Amino acid sequence: MDTPYTNVAIRPPILDGTNYGPWKLKMSIYIQSIDSRAWQRVFDGWSPPMRDDDIPGPKPKAQWTDYKITLSNYNAKAINVIFISVDKNMFNLIATCTCARDAWEKLQTHCEGSISVKKTRMRLLTSKFEKLRMKESETIKEYNTRFKSLANEACSSP
Known part of the structure; x- marks a missing residue:
């Protein structure tokens, strides 16, 4: 079957x-x-x-x-x-x-890109994580979606 x-x-x-x-x-x-x-x-x-x-x-x-x-x-x-x-x-x-x-x-x-480009990209992602804050007008679900999107970007980056 x-x-x-x-x-x-x-x-x-x-x-x-x-x-x-x-x-x-x-x-x-x-x-x-x-x-x-x-x-x-x-x-x-x-x-x-x-x-x-x-x-x-x-x-x-x-x-x-x-x-x-x-x-x-x-x-x-x-x-x-x-x-x-x-x-x-x-x-x-x-x-x-x-x-x-x-x-x-x-x-x-x-x-x-090269190793230096990869390092720069990771520094940028780190900076985005450090600056990530929930907006007053944002729901927890929306914030969680932004957080997960950033996390997925970090996981799929070199």
Whole structure:
């Protein structure tokens, strides 16, 4: 017997350059839901096996072990999901990537910035938390919503 979700196609979140924090969190779950080993390729990276002889470059696919083919397939799943989950501008940044990890890192660097930018962003969030006060005209529910929004922004920041 089919469950209500058996044949449901769930779209991945789309990165447009302004929503990287939430996109990153959603994508990690999305890729893991497809295959946790595909998600592992995002962290460990992947590269084709190299030739053993003096000729530079990757081995022909016919010479790959079953294990290397399996890793290649997981990488292909992950990079496919990344490719279909970005808008045209973001895709242009990663179009030449063949490794899911490389694509992920390019998007991360582009959207999150350098370490100094990350530190500045965290100082700004800290300052917002320190200045957060409930307004007289605000209900507890409204204040709680603003607080949670700020907390979520901090959690999804680099």
